[in-house]
Amino acid sequence: MKKNKLMKLVVATMAAFLMFPIGSVAAARTDMVDVSNHNGNMYVSDWTGMRDKYGVKSMVTKISEGTFYKDYTAANNIATAKQAGIYQNGYHFARYKTAAQAESEANYAATLAKQAGLPNNAVLVTDVEATEQQYTPLTINDYNNFIFMSTVQKYGYRTDIYTSGSWMNNVMTVKPGTGWIASYPYVVGDKQWYTGNHAWQFSSAQNFAGTTAVGNFDVSQLNDDFYTGGQNTKPVNPVTPPATNNNQVANQDYAQNGTFTANTTVNVRSGVANNAPIVATYAPGQSLNYNHIYIVNGVVKGRYTSYSGQQRYASLGLIPGQSFGTRTTTTTSRHYTIQYGDSFWSIANKLGVNMYTLAVNNGKNINAMIYPGQTLSY
Known part of the structure; x- marks a missing residue:
């Protein structure tokens, strides 16, 4: 995390002594990359290069800081990582010194995370390394972190603490089996640090040579599957040729009757496939009565019968993601x-x-x- 005073000295010292790029060292794995406005908007090709050439399987993007800063790159970086099959997480740079401030920052961070498209059950980390916590007693820091994390969980996110190795259990408590700890050795070599925590951030100077990703990145080794949501294997490349109208079928469907009112222009297709021909549109404010729901590669479709007696499929929204209007249901059976x-x-x-x-x-x-x-x- 390209953050501030606590880490800058460590980064500068490490850079002065580092004799070769981290990417050439096999001991520490580049399992997870964290990004922010420092790295700009990431492309799908950046993530796929990291994934295929370096084994990256998880990302953490900055969401917010205090109650005053929203990272403008978060929504893009979550969306492009998702397209590349990289597990998405977020972090909040903590400025709180009191429990009330911690609660306010948690509500702020979680609300922005929802707006940015961070999926349910992702990890929303509290990044605790600022001067506000440096001069606060350990017991108060512990309580403030507890308030932040318990508040974030109410939004459907998992949570964790990021801090430096020197602060862990000195400035705040990081319980065994938890925590994302930053500590940068001069040369990684065969070192394996902080194996009792979820993750070890070992460099802020990773260069992903041979990919489209430009610049230096913070990288971490994962010691368990906490930051990959239980998926502890390298993601499979999700890019496949588009299916034809005849063989693209719903991933899931269920019986539901209801009325849908569009709040944006909605496409209506002749078949359930996402690439079936568009035969009509609904304008904002127009409504339709549907009799079945289909989900095709994340797109929610409502089936209805047209005036000519044909089955039509209107796009109602994305899962997880935005809705293209409002639904009033009458019967629901979901399996x-x-x-x-x-x-x-x-x-x-x-x-x-x-x-x-x-x-x-x-x-x-x-x-x-x-x-x-x-x-x-x-």
């Missing part, structure tokens, strides 16, 4: 059939629901085994 490679995280992210609630409502916990063909209710 999802587990597919090969699914996890509770991937299913929850696809459906836009809370991962823990999904598991509990089906008599399971998030670590339970699930199998293709089983049906989940939500």
Whole structure:
């Protein structure tokens, strides 16, 4: 995290002694990259290059700072990482010194995270390294961090603490098995630091040679699957050729009757596929009565019968993401059939629901085994 006084001295010292680029050292893995306005808007090709050439599987983008700063790159960087199959997380640069300030900053950060498209169950980190905490007693810092994190969780996010190795358990407490810790050795070599925490940030000077990503990046090694939502393997490249109208089918569908009123121009297609021909549009304020819902690669479709008796499919919104209007439903029966490679995280992210609630409502916990063909209710 390209942040401030606490880390600048460490970064400068490291840069002076570093004899070769971090990318050439095999010991520390570039599992996770964090970005902010310092890095600008990231492209899908940046993430896919990091993923395919360096094994990056997770990202953390700056969301906010205090209650006064919104990072203008967050929405783009979340969207492009998602397209590349990189797990998305966010962080908030903490300025709080009191519990009231911590609560205000948590509400501010979580609200902006929602606006930026950070998905449910992602990690929204409190980045604690400012002078406001440096001169605050440990017990007060601990309580303030607790207030921030418990408030963020009310928005459906998981949370964690980012700080430096020198501050951990000195300026604030980081419980074993938690925490994202920054500490930059002069030469990484075969060192393995902070293996008892979720992640170790070992450099702020990573260059991703051979990719379209330009500049230096903060990189971390992950010690568990906390920052990948339970997915501890390298993401599979999600880019596939567009399906034809005949073989692109719904990932999920369920019976629902209701009325949809558009708040933007909505496309109506002749088939359920996202690339089926557009045969009509609905203008803002116009309504339709639908009788079935389909979800095709994240696009929500409402089926209705046209005046000519033809089945038509209107785009109602995205999952997870924005709605293209408002829905008033009359009957709902929602089920999802587990597919090969699914996890509770991937299913929850696809459906836009809370991962823990999904598991509990089906008599399971998030670590339970699930199998293709089983049906989940939500």
